[in-house]
Amino acid sequence: MRTAALIVAAGRGRRLGAETPKQYQPLGRSTVLAHAVRAFLDHRATDLVQIVIHPQDRDLYAASLSGPPDLRLLPPVAGGVTRSASVLAGLEALAPQAPDRVLIHDAARPFLPAEVVSAVLAALDEAPAAFPVLPVADALWRAQDGLATEPVPRDGLWRAQTPQGFRFPEILAAHRSHAGDAADDVAVARAAGFAVRLVPGAEANDKITDAADLARARRSLEPPMDIRTGNGFDVHAFCPGASVTLCGVEVPHDRGLLGHSDADVGIHALTDAIFGALGEGDIGRWFPPSDPRWKGAASAIFLGKAMERARLAGFAVTHLDCTLVCETPKIGPHAPAMRASLAAITALDPERISVKATTSERLGFTGRGEGIAALATATLVRP
Numbered sequence: 593m594r595t596a597a598l599i600v601a602a603g604r605g606r607r608l609g610a611e612t613p614k615q616y617q618p619l620g621r622s623t624v625l626a627h628a629v630r631a632f633l634d635h636r637a638t639d640l641v642q643i644v645i646h647p648q649d650r651d652l653y654a655a656s657l658s659g660p661p662d663l664r665l666l667p668p669v670a671g672g673v674t675r676s677a678s679v680l681a682g683l684e685a686l687a688p689q690a691p692d693r694v695l696i697h698d699a700a701r702p703f704l705p706a707e708v709v710s711a712v713l714a715a716l717d718e719a720p721a722a723f724p725v726l727p728v729a730d731a732l733w734r735a736q737d738g739l740a741t742e743p744v745p746r747d748g749l750w751r752a753q754t755p756q757g758f759r760f761p762e763i764l765a766a767h768r769s770h771a772g773d774a775a776d777d778v779a780v781a782r783a784a785g786f787a788v789r790l791v792p793g794a795e796a797n798d799k800i801t802d803a804a805d806l807a808r809a810r811r812s813l814e815p816p817m818d819i820r821t822g823n824g825f826d827v828h829a830f831c832p833g834a835s836v837t838l839c840g841v842e843v844p845h846d847r848g849l850l851g852h853s854d855a856d857v858g859i860h861a862l863t864d865a866i867f868g869a870l871g872e873g874d875i876g877r878w879f880p881p882s883d884p885r886w887k888g889a890a891s892a893i894f895l896g897k898a899m900e901r902a903r904l905a906g907f908a909v910t911h912l913d914c915t916l917v918c919e920t921p922k923i924g925p926h927a928p929a930m931r932a933s934l935a936a937i938t939a940l941d942p943e944r945i946s947v948k949a950t951t952s953e954r955l956g957f958t959g960r961g962e963g964i965a966a967l968a969t970a971t972l973v974r975p
C-alpha cells in the first residue's frame with residue numbers, strides 16, 4: 593500500500609491579519625507548514641508528501657522547508673483559485689506516482705497526532721473515505737441581525753478535521769468531475785456518492801485561524817518554567833585580627849578570618865549556591881586561590897560574577913538565604929546591614945534576601961571558636 597499525503601498550503605490566510613500567510617508563520621523553530629509536513633514524514637505509513645502552494649509563495653516555501661532533503665517530499669505544485677482547484681492540482685501531480693491512498697490535510701493544522709493519521713488509514717481498509725471529527729460541545733443557535741432565532745439540535749453534528757483520507761483513484765475521479773468549490777474533500781466524496789467513515793479527531797489538531805490561535809500554538813511549544821535550587825557551604829578559620837567581613841559587612845571582633853580573599857564566608861557560600869543552581873561548578877573554579885588577582889579581593893566580585901552568569905543563562909535569582917554558624921561575634925545586630933549589603937551587590941530587593949545565624953551549642957570547630965561556617969540556598973527561576 594502506497595500512502596501519499598497532500599498538504600494544501602495555497603491559501604492566503606487573511607483572517608490572521610498579517611502579511612505573511614499563516615502557514616508560513618514562525619512556530620517553534622520552524623513554521624506552521626513545516627510542523628504539518630513533519631507530522632506526515634514522522635508517520636511510518638507515509639511514502640510521499642505533495643504540497644500545494646500559492647504561485648507567489650515559492651520563496652516562503654523554500655525558506656520554510658529548508659531542512660535536510662527527504663526523498664518522500666515531492667517538489668511543490670501551484671494551486672488554483674479555489675481550495676478544490678488546489679486539491680485537484682495536487683492530486684494530478686500525485687497521479688503518476690499511483691498511490692493507493694491519499695490523506696488530504698490543511699497546512700494550518702500543525703499539531704497532527706500520529707494516532708489520528710493511523711485511525712484514518714485504518715478506516716480506509718473498510719471504506720473508500722474517512723475523516724477525523726470531534727463532537728460539538730457548545731449549544732448551537734441560529735441568529736439573524738444579532739438576535740437569536742432558534743436552537744439547532746446538536747444530535748448527529750460533528751466538527752470536521754483533516755487529514756481526510758481517500759482511496760486515491762476514487763477521489764481523483766471525484767475531483768475531476770466535481771464542478772465548483774467545496775467546503776472540504778468529504779463534500780466532494782459525498783457528491784460522488786462514497787461512504788465516508790468518521791474516526792476520532794483530536795483537540796490538538798485544531799486549525800490555526802486567527803492571531804489568537806497562532807499565539808496559543810506558540811505558547812504550547814514554549815519550554816515549561818525552570819525553577820532551580822542550589823546550595824553552598826563554606827568555612828574559614830579565625831586568625832589574629834580586629835574584624836571579620838561577613839556578607840559584605842565589616843564586623844568588629846577580637847580576631848580576623850583567614851583566607852586568600854577577604855574571607856567572607858557568607859558571600860562564598862551564597863556564590864556557590866548560585867553556581868550550584870546553574871550547574872557551573874564552584875567559586876574555586878571561577879576564582880582559583882592560586883590566582884594572585886584574588887588576593888585580599890572583596891568577595892562582592894565573586895557574588896557579582898555568579899549573578900551575571902545567572903542572568904546570561906536567562907535565570908532570575910528570586911531568593912538568597914544564608915545561615916552563619918559561630919559562637920562569636922553576635923550576628924543578629926548586624927543582620928539588617930548584611931541584607932542591605934547583599935541587596936546592593938546583587939541588585940535584588942532586600943525582601944528576597946535572608947541572613948540568619950546560629951551557634952553550634954559549643955560543639956565542633958565552630959563551638960570551640962576556631963572559625964565560622966556558612967550555609968546558603970539560592971533559588972533561580974527561568975520563566
Ligand code: MG
Pocket residue numbers: 826827828851855856857860
Ligand atoms: Mg571561602
